[in-house]
Amino acid sequence: GVVTVLNLADSDQEIEGYIGSQDFSSAYYKTLFDKSKVKAVNMNVDIAGADFGEKLAAGLRFLSKNQGPYLIHCTEGKDRAGFVSAVLESLMGAKLDEVVSDYMTTYENYYAVKRGSDQYTSIANSNIVNSLTTVICGYPKGT
Template sequence: MQKLQKRFTTALSVFMTLVLSFALVGCNVFPFLQNNPAQQATQSSITTGELEAIHDPKFGGSYLDITIEEFNNLGFEYGDSVDVTFSNGYKLSDIPYYNGYYTKTNDPLVVAYPGYPYVYVCVNNGEPLWETAGLKAGDMATVTLHEKQKYATVQKALDATYTNNRSDYASDEAFANFRPMKGGNLAEGVAYRSASPIDNQNNRAPYAADLAQKCGVQFILDLADTNEEIQGYYQNADYDITWHQSLYDVGNVAALGLNANYRGGQYAHRLAAGLREIILHKGPYLIHCTEGKDRTGFVCALLEALCGASY
């Protein structure tokens, strides 16, 4: 019995020695087997601290009072997962940080869109976050890293490079995103789509205006701007706005000032009014928003469908 007990004790001692040795080796050779407190501490320390939340009345989201460069210098990277906590208690957890609107409709994100002055928090093409979150002037927001590169696959797959230099494009049409609408029984030369011919924040307005004028456009459906915004563009124009203003002065520009929520009641009401306005005017017609992509794409798809276009 004593011999058996001694053998057992010896065997147990050897076994425990092996276990301890493996654990020590594993810490060095297989670091993924352990929790890395230093790494966790580094990730949790990536935060903006409290920033002012700034209302964006056009689209209903919230700018944060920090530039994109400053935000990224804190350690945030496109494709990261982040948490956003507002001072009123509203919180968005585990949402992506992208440099474009790569989430599905109605999904929240933090976005550093090229040309934006600040980092932006919103719901993609959905209800206005400012109202949903119950935010008000003076509220603050804190962004904290949730998980490093959790959404990197989406970011890499959809990552777009933006340039506002004419020399980077093959033609004026490509630069101005200008092209005729086609679909169903829509006649050739009746309707066109483009980037804005009046809002020159992306350097495309002179090109869009020139191409539209050459195509004989007589009526403009401006999805992006209000009448007040158009007047502001006139006052600060750095190119010849004579053609656009000549149409505007005789009532041939309909300014809808649409947001991005194409499922919302305001969007539907204003768009219906704009389409009724088109009926009252002779073409050719130009439909545009700011870049000529999202709002323009939705409205053109709708019109083409009404004209019998196939899926």
């Protein structure tokens, strides 16, 4: 099972609050958190934000220093988690079309966007392609 967690959405204090609530029901997550196997980076959704790159780097360093299997999550698992997964795929040698296809699976399943449609292409270009060129290539957002 999962032995290392990268929590993109929350801070340590927020996780401690969840764990302390009466309706918290994941003893396994608490065990991982208590063993410092959960990294909370409290990352904003805006990839152009001032501290996004620093938080991304901290999360990736954490993963590189800890054994898998990994769980990478945010709140809904489609924006931050999708982007971090795309970065990891890119670093492991995936081609852009593979990365885009994987990222866009969420839009196909979650929003019923049809592969090959103008909407699909527009979302792919404005979301994942733009984000990768901004973060990885260092281009200004929107170029």
